[in-house]
Amino acid sequence: MGYQVLARKYRPQRFADVAGQDHVTVTLMNALTQGRIAHGYIFSGHRGIGKTTIARILAMALNCRNAIGSAQRATAEPCEVCDSCVEIRAGNAVDVIEIDAATNRGIDEIRELRDAARYRPARDKYKIYILDEAHQITDAAFNALLKTLEEPPDHIVFMMATTQPEDIPQTVRSRCQHFSFHAVKLVDILGELRGIAEREGVVADEAALALLAEAGDGSMRDALSIMDQAIASAPTEDGRPRLDASQIRELMGTVPNTVFEKILEAVDGNNSAEVITVANQLLDAGNSPAQLARQFVRYLRNCVIAKIAGIGADGSGLDGTATELLQISADEQRRTGRSAALFGEEELTRFLQVMLRTFDELGYRQEQRFHFELGLLKLVHLRRLLPVEEVLSQFPVGGGSGQVTPRTTGATSASAQPATVRAGAPVSSSAPAVTTAKPAFSPFEADRSRKRFEGDAIVSAPAKGEIPAPVKAEAAVVPKNVDPVRVTEAVVVEPEPVDEASVTTITAEILGTGAVPAAALEPEIPLVVESSNLQTSSPPSASAEEFQRVATEALMNAKSQGSAADAMADSEWKIEGGEIRVQTELSKIMLPMVVNPEADKIVRAALREAGAGALKLVLLPGTAAATEKKKPRAAKTGSAQAKAMEHPVVQQAQRLFNAEIRNVIDLRDND
Structure with missing residues (x-):
């Protein structure tokens, strides 16, 4: 006969020859020895791991003419010498029918199979049907097979091999024994x-x-x-x-992993030019960007696993656990260990995420080369960033109620000590240094009990007996070279004649999402605050009704904010405890929809111009139990609604019947 490929030439003919599927072969051999033969089997798993091969070996073992325990067949393995075994191995056995379910998937083919299953085998003990790619069979065809699977004749055995067992109906799976094959190690x-x-x-x-x-x-x-x-x-x-x-x-069409090891070394050295040079050499050699990205993703995954498994740069830690997690050779395990030692687990995870996204984008991008190079450059940029937790952990979290130390991120030096700023006192660069408490790893949890948030400003909780101070967001003068960290809010505790412990707390806003550049952690620069700019806020001169009128008119003058203007006009405004409390009639769901961010911006701008800058605007939703009388809506002077309100008949109807004007139609001539 002609040449046979290795996959067919060395196809296993015995259960013992199948590699990596001991959990299946041992179970089937025990079932054969005990005579526990099921009428339906489902073999599922990865491609090329022995599903159809084991189905054929099981068919040989079932129809083998030599009994188990005989001289010719000592175990449940097929003898391989009888006529049945020889015919099944050659693929021309009459009673073993192998069907390609991908092409014979319709209900008509299954009906023919069901009708033929009623007849007994021609010679062997069992009539065996092997359905390859069984998930391709239609639902209607599976339904036609259900009754036969539930109550089959004694001489019928069904074997279904599939790579997608979830596509087989549950009613079929429940009538068969399901064996899930493992990927070969x-x-x-x-x-x-x-x-x-x-x-x-x-x-x-x-x-x-x-x-x-x-x-x-x-x-x-x-x-x-x-x-x-x-x-x-x-x-x-x-x-x-x-x-x-x-x-x-x-x-x-692959490249050696030494290339990716070299790329990661350049990333660790913050060398963008080296990364682009290596990428240029790979692409000029004719390698596909998608193939390179796929291979780099696999290498980064192995680096993450090597970091988790504890493989060192010297190759230490190559024990059983690492071998199970990393299905690569020992040389490649040592290589990934060297690359993983350069970075932390979080950094490698971010690298893997970036390259996975790059690999996905290469599938539908026109300029694949540019996107691949951009993905590599992102790795260098990520190396320059620090986790936001690490940055925030350097801020002080301790200290008494009388002083809080403003500072920027960075290493503390003797020449740049943070200074305590006091309200009403002259500020100079020679202010006494303050010893800060040891920073906690997570400043959020340690600082939660003594801080509250006011918009974008972080306001220190007052000490016992002190009065909360209003927020004023203008005081900090920051050097130009401190770009990533800028002071945005200043909290002023209004000084009392008897209390000299009033202080100013400076808070820093961390730019970015999740990390700040490491350049921000260079030598620390003390902040200088001009005390003349820290002015306390005076009580508002206008009343709540005046603020309501101003906000309503501002919304009415704006485009497409009529609903918000009506909501503000129908609300009840009060000034309590440094806040403008607006009790609306809208529900919790409708309030953010009617008073949208644009309307909220207009209202706040109008209130600032009216002198309410020191007050906090609080919008409250209405309650179902509210029984207060609806406040009449203010009408614009000279409008049709204002004219209607002034008419004596309308006023009389309102007085007698408690009437409400809903719609006003202006029939006057527009000319």
Whole structure:
């Protein structure tokens, strides 16, 4: 016969020859020994791991003419010499029907199968149907098979092989025994390839075999197919093919992982030019950006696992756990250990996330080269950032109620000590230094009990017996070279004649999402606050009704804010405890929809112009139990509604019947 590919030539013919599926083979052999034969089996799992192969071996074992325990067949393994075993191995057995369910998936084909299943086998003990790619069968065809699966004849055994068991209806799965196959481990694939290379007379080093095993990605058939192709393209020595790693990489279109190790070293060294140079060499050599991104993603994943498994830069930690997690060769494990030692676990995770996103984008981008280079540059930029927790942990969280130390992020130096700023006192650069408390790792939890948030400003909670101070957001003078950290709010405690402990708390706003540039943590620069700019707020001169009128008119003059103007006009305004409390008639759901961010911005701007800058605006939703009388809406002077309100008949109707004007139609001539 003609040449057979390695995947068919070395296809297992016994349960013991199947690699990596011991949990399946042991169970089936025990069932054969005990006579516990099910009428339906489902074999599911990755491609090329032995599903159909085990189905054929099980068919041989069921129809083997030699009894288990006999001289010809000591175990549940098929004897491989009887007529049934030979015919099933050759694929021409009458009573073992193998059907490609991808093409024979309709209800008509299943009906024919069901009708043929009623007849007893021609010669063997069982009539066996092997349905490959069973998930392709339609729902109607599965429904036609249900009754046969539930109450089959004694001589029928169904075996279904599939890569997508979730597509098989639950009613079918519940009537069969389901075996989930595992991906074949790297060591098992490597052992099989080593043995096949010896039998085929192929000279192959361990690096080449390891590369073939990794390329199989858990599939024995894929690894054998790549090996078959590599043997065909390999050079010969003394009439024997020789496989090496470089030849296999060129055949597969991949690059050595030393390239990605070099990229990560350049990222660690903050060397963008080196990263782009390496990427340019790879792309100019004809490598696909998508293939490079895919391979880099796999390498970064291995680096993350190496970091988690504790593999050191010197190769320490290569124990059983690391081998299970990293299905790569020992040399590659040491390589990933060296790369992982350069970064933290969080950094490697961010790198992997960026490259995964880059790989996804390459599928639908026009300029793949540019997006791949951009993804590599992002890794360098991420290396320059610090976690926001690390930055915030350097802020002081301790101290008494009389003083709070303003400071920027960065290392504390003797020449740049933070200064305490007091209201009403002259401020100079020679202010006495204050010893800060040891920073906590999470300043949020440690500071939660003594701080509250007022808009964008962080307001220190007053000490016992003190009066809360209003917020004034203008006081800090920050040097120009402190760009990432800028002072935005200043909290002033109004000084009392008898209390000299009033202080000013300066808070810093951290820019960015999740990290600030490490350049912000350079030598610390003390903040200088001009005390003449820290003025206390005086009580508002206008009343709540005046503020309501101003806000309503501002909304009425704005475009598309009529609903918000009506809501403000119908609300009840009060000034309590430094706040303007607006009790609306809107529900919790409708309030943010009617008074949208644009309307809220208009109202706040109008209130600031009216002298309510020191007051906080609080919008309260209405309650279902509110029974207060609805306040009449103010009408614009000269409008049709104002004219209607002045009419004596309308006024009389309001007085007698408690009437309300809903709609006013102006019939006057517009001319």
